[in-house]
Amino acid sequence: xxxxxxxxxxxxxxxxxxxxxxxxxxxxxxxxxxxxxxxxxxxxxxxxxxxxxxxxxxxxxxxxxxxxxxxxxxxxxxxxxxxxxxxxxxxxxxxxxxxxxxxxxxxxxxxxxxxxxxxxxxxxxxxxxxxxxxxxxxxxxxxxxxxxxxxxxxxxxxxxxxxxxxxxxxxxxx
Numbered sequence: 001x002x003x004x005x006x007x008x009x010x011x012x013x014x015x016x017x018x019x020x021x022x023x024x025x026x027x028x029x030x031x032x033x034x035x036x037x038x039x040x041x042x043x044x045x046x047x048x049x050x051x052x053x054x055x056x057x058x059x060x061x062x063x064x065x066x067x068x069x070x071x072x073x074x075x076x077x078x079x080x081x082x083x084x085x086x087x088x089x090x091x092x093x094x095x096x097x098x099x100x101x102x103x104x105x106x107x108x109x110x111x112x113x114x115x116x117x118x119x120x121x122x123x124x125x126x127x128x129x130x131x132x133x134x135x136x137x138x139x140x141x142x143x144x145x146x147x148x149x150x151x152x153x154x155x156x157x158x159x160x161x162x163x164x165x166x167x168x169x170x171x172x173x174x
Contacts, residue, residue: 017056018081019065024054026072026079029131041071078130100144100159101169105135110165118150136169 027037027050034047034054045068052058060068069076104126107119122137131137139147148155151162162168 015081016059019060019079020054020056022079022081023050023060023068026074027054030072037071045071074130099138099140100162101136101138102162102167103135103169104137107167110167114150114152118147121146121150 027034032040034051037045037050038047049058053060065079066076069079072079102122104119104122107115107122121143122139125131125139125143126137144158145155147162148158151158153161159168
């Protein structure tokens with residue numbers, strides 16, 4: 001079976017963790033479990049190994065990443081993290097707005113021109129990112145500025161306003 005080189009075993013790599021998060025997100029958007037991937041790939045991608053990639057415990061080689069992309073029916077760049085700025089910076093964010101996770105499903109139930117405009121804006125971002133989930137979107141700092149204009153609030157109050165409106169996504173407790 002497969003053997004792993006030393007560079008595939010990790011000490012702790014923030015980028016590998018981001019790659020793993022992206023791999024998990026793509027798999028979940030397809031609504032496949034780790035076992036589903038193993039079964040559908042005729043065991044080319046073992047559930048335990050894919051899980052280790054997704055947790056950032058094991059680095060995935062470029063050839064293997066390419067095969068996984070082909071298996072998922074997407075381009076290899078779609079398996080790479082979009083925002084490498086998220087790599088841990090010791091918690092400092094230099095006053096920049098934090099990333100916000102917006103519940104697009106909840107937003108779609110709200111009426112009014114500002115919510116319709118915001119929903120169109122977020123759907124456009126989802127199309128650009130080729131985000132197959134559609135229920136929640138994480139907006140970046142430059143997106144937050146546009147949202148501030150739509151909600152008629154200062155940029156540093158966008159998160160508070162979205163929270164007040166019940167639009168910030170809060171993941172269920174584990």
